[in-house]
Amino acid sequence: MSTLLEVEHLKVRFRSMGALRALMRRVKDPYIDAVCDVSFRIGRGETLGLVGESGSGKSTIARALMGLIPSHGGSMRFDGTELRGLSQRAYKPVRRDMAMMFQDPVGSLSPRLTVRSLITEPFRIHGVRDRDMDAETRRLLEMVGLPAGFAQRFPHQLSGGQARRVGVARALALDPRLVIADEPTAGLDVSIQGEVMNLLAELQDRLGIGMVVITHNLNVVRHISDQMAVMYLGRFVEQGPTEEVFHRPRHPYTEVLLSANPEPDPDAKLHRVEARGDIPSLAHRPTGCEFHTRCPRARDYCREVAPALSSAAPDHTYTCHFPLEADAKERRLEA
Amino acid sequence: MVATAETTRSEQTDVRGDSAWVQHWKQLRSNPLGLFGLVLVVLMVGSAVLADVIVPYDPTQILVGPRLGPPSWEHPLGTDQLGRDTLSRVIMGGQVAMLVAVAALSVALSIGLLLGLIAGFGPRWLDNGLLLVLDSVRAFPVIIFALAVITLLGPSLTTVVLVVAITSIPVYARVVRTQTQSLSDNEYILAERAMGAGTPRILGVHILPNVIGPLLILASMDVPLVIALEAGLSFLGMGVRPPTPSWGTILNNGYNYIQNSPWPVIAGGIPIILTTLGFTFLGEALRDIFDPKLRRDV
Numbered sequence: 226m227s228t229l230l231e232v233e234h235l236k237v238r239f240r241s242m243g244a245l246r247a248l249m250r251r252v253k254d255p256y257i258d259a260v261c262d263v264s265f266r267i268g269r270g271e272t273l274g275l276v277g278e279s280g281s282g283k284s285t286i287a288r289a290l291m292g293l294i295p296s297h298g299g300s301m302r303f304d305g306t307e308l309r310g311l312s313q314r315a316y317k318p319v320r321r322d323m324a325m326m327f328q329d330p331v332g333s334l335s336p337r338l339t340v341r342s343l344i345t346e347p348f349r350i351h352g353v354r355d356r357d358m359d360a361e362t363r364r365l366l367e368m369v370g371l372p373a374g375f376a377q378r379f380p381h382q383l384s385g386g387q388a389r390r391v392g393v394a395r396a397l398a399l400d401p402r403l404v405i406a407d408e409p410t411a412g413l414d415v416s417i418q419g420e421v422m423n424l425l426a427e428l429q430d431r432l433g434i435g436m437v438v439i440t441h442n443l444n445v446v447r448h449i450s451d452q453m454a455v456m457y458l459g460r461f462v463e464q465g466p467t468e469e470v471f472h473r474p475r476h477p478y479t480e481v482l483l484s485a486n487p488e489p490d491p492d493a494k495l496h497r498v499e500a501r502g503d504i505p506s507l508a509h510r511p512t513g514c515e516f517h518t519r520c521p522r523a524r525d526y527c528r529e530v531a532p533a534l535s536s537a538a539p540d541h542t543y544t545c546h547f548p549l550e551a552d553a554k555e556r557r558l559e560a
Numbered sequence: 561m562v563a564t565a566e567t568t569r570s571e572q573t574d575v576r577g578d579s580a581w582v583q584h585w586k587q588l589r590s591n592p593l594g595l596f597g598l599v600l601v602v603l604m605v606g607s608a609v610l611a612d613v614i615v616p617y618d619p620t621q622i623l624v625g626p627r628l629g630p631p632s633w634e635h636p637l638g639t640d641q642l643g644r645d646t647l648s649r650v651i652m653g654g655q656v657a658m659l660v661a662v663a664a665l666s667v668a669l670s671i672g673l674l675l676g677l678i679a680g681f682g683p684r685w686l687d688n689g690l691l692l693v694l695d696s697v698r699a700f701p702v703i704i705f706a707l708a709v710i711t712l713l714g715p716s717l718t719t720v721v722l723v724v725a726i727t728s729i730p731v732y733a734r735v736v737r738t739q740t741q742s743l744s745d746n747e748y749i750l751a752e753r754a755m756g757a758g759t760p761r762i763l764g765v766h767i768l769p770n771v772i773g774p775l776l777i778l779a780s781m782d783v784p785l786v787i788a789l790e791a792g793l794s795f796l797g798m799g800v801r802p803p804t805p806s807w808g809t810i811l812n813n814g815y816n817y818i819q820n821s822p823w824p825v826i827a828g829g830i831p832i833i834l835t836t837l838g839f840t841f842l843g844e845a846l847r848d849i850f851d852p853k854l855r856r857d858v
Binding site: 291293316317320321324325327328329332333334335336337338346347350351395 | 746747748750751752753754755756757761765766769770
């Protein structure tokens with residue numbers, strides 16, 4: 226499968242204080258690293274799921290990809306074009322091929338525009354004038370399963386699920402090759418979540434678009450992504466094919482996330498693994514393995530030495546000194 | 561285009577309620593003070609627009625009748641110290657007052673809007689620079705600033721408009737800046753940027769329509785301030801030049817002869833009071849209607 230997006234050693238930093246204050250406090254490096262050394266590859270029509278707690282840098286990666294915030298290292302190649310260092314003007318054609326759906330379904334729609342104006346906005350922005358906007362409106366609404374009458378509605382007249390569908394229609398208006406979905410199911414009822422997930426999966430099958438799905442809902446990841454990556458403090462701690470990671474997690478953090486995921490079967494025997502304490506501040510990263518402060522398996526060694534990237538399979542990588550064994554899940558179920 | 565719009569509408573299946581404007585009108589109707597304001601404003605603006613047609617006498621013509629005469633059938637508001645018809649002068653003075661208000665506020669509104677959008681959406685250093693200038697302008701006491709400008713440029717209608725415009729710009733610019741900043745934090749602005757929309761499009765299509773409503777309400781509440789300022793400057797002899805009538809000059813002249821007759825002062829003062837009340841009531845009613853947070857009945 227040919228590569229659509231290849232990200233290597235991406236780094237995004239935010240200023241943590243003003244230049245003057247940094248000078249006064251003698252802070253040499255007044256930045257925090259929100260995303261650190263992140264690499265991944267998405268093929269055409271493939272989906273990558275990004276999971277991790279709030280503040281782990283998932284959305285930051287999305288915004289850096291869309292050129293909404295600057296990145297500070299590494300490379301991002303989309304369809305062979307290097308995106309880092311492009312001017313806003315040069316980014317415009319990229320934004321035609323790469324669409325992003327934002328977290329808040331209603332809040333990401335401009336409140337004074339009708340649904341028709343909202344979903345045809347990409348045509349106007351990119352100067353596509355040779356199409357019949359009424360026909361396009363009908364085509365896009367039908368594609369996301371909304372009646373044509375919705376064209377005249379305003380965002381505040383839509384429910385969360387309907388607004389999300391409008392967001393999907395808008396993202397797909399110009400037939401992008403990559404769609405970045407930031408929490409596509411956040412704030413929706415469980416039944417609506419299912420509908421939106423099915424819609425995304427179906428559209429992806431039919432249109433063959435690549436997707437990056439950011440979520441902390443593991444069911445979403447399992448449902449629609451081929452590959453998944455687990456983020457902690459701006460780094461990928463485990464990355465691999467979704468089923469592989471679900472069945473044979475290696476990193477203790479992945480295990481914590483998986484065991485925190487509610488099981489539909491109330492009688493299922495649960496083996497809960499919990500992380501202690503809270504997620505550390507990005508400004509004070511722990512030494513050694515950054516997960517050691519919360520890891521149930523941490524030893525002294527972990528506090529001192531940062532683990533290198535290891536592979537369980539050619540495309541399944543993790544960073545842990547004492548990974549879970551491959552049969553851990555099976556043993557867990559027996560226990 | 562018209563035909564396609566109709567087909568889309570006919571496909572509509574749900575029943576829609578009143579349009580926004582009908583709803584606003586219903587709210588205004590249930591607000592007696594606001595309605596009173598509206599009536600006063602319509603009366604004042606109407607008489608200003610039609611002033612040349614409805615004046616019973618030429619407001620600058622010196623009549624042969626009594627001077628400082630009390631109200632009578634020929635002169636409902638009496639005559640001034642030169643024997644001119646006070647009602648005609650009040651009506652023409654209203655035209656001057658409205659002209660100053662509309663001219664000054666539209667200039668202040670457009671420049672304030674532009675500066676506010678730049679400060680609110682532009683880079684931080686530009687924002688800080690603009691704020692410094694705006695706050696410096698606003699720090700001047702209005703009357704002192706007005707007297708200084710009038711001394712420099714000479715008293716005239718244009719000077720009054722200029723003074724009012726300059727002193728009002730910072731107020732509007734600040735309001736627009738704050739609104740723009742809070743709107744820019746919305747996710748839909750980020751979504752527009754992600755779609756590739758440029759700054760002009762984001763400002764024009766997605767921010768301006770959300771800023772303009774509150775701004776127009778603010779402006780309508782500022783009309784009485786401007787009228788009072790014009791009257792004040794004219795009272796001080798620094799505004800409109802005689803023989804052009806202005807509420808301020810009517811007051812000033814009447815004040816000199818108040819021991820002979822109270823009528824000119826009453827005739828010049830009442831329209832100022834009524835206009836102030838009218839625009840204030842209407843402005844407050846509009847604010848309640850358009851600001852959903854203050855809405856009681858929804």
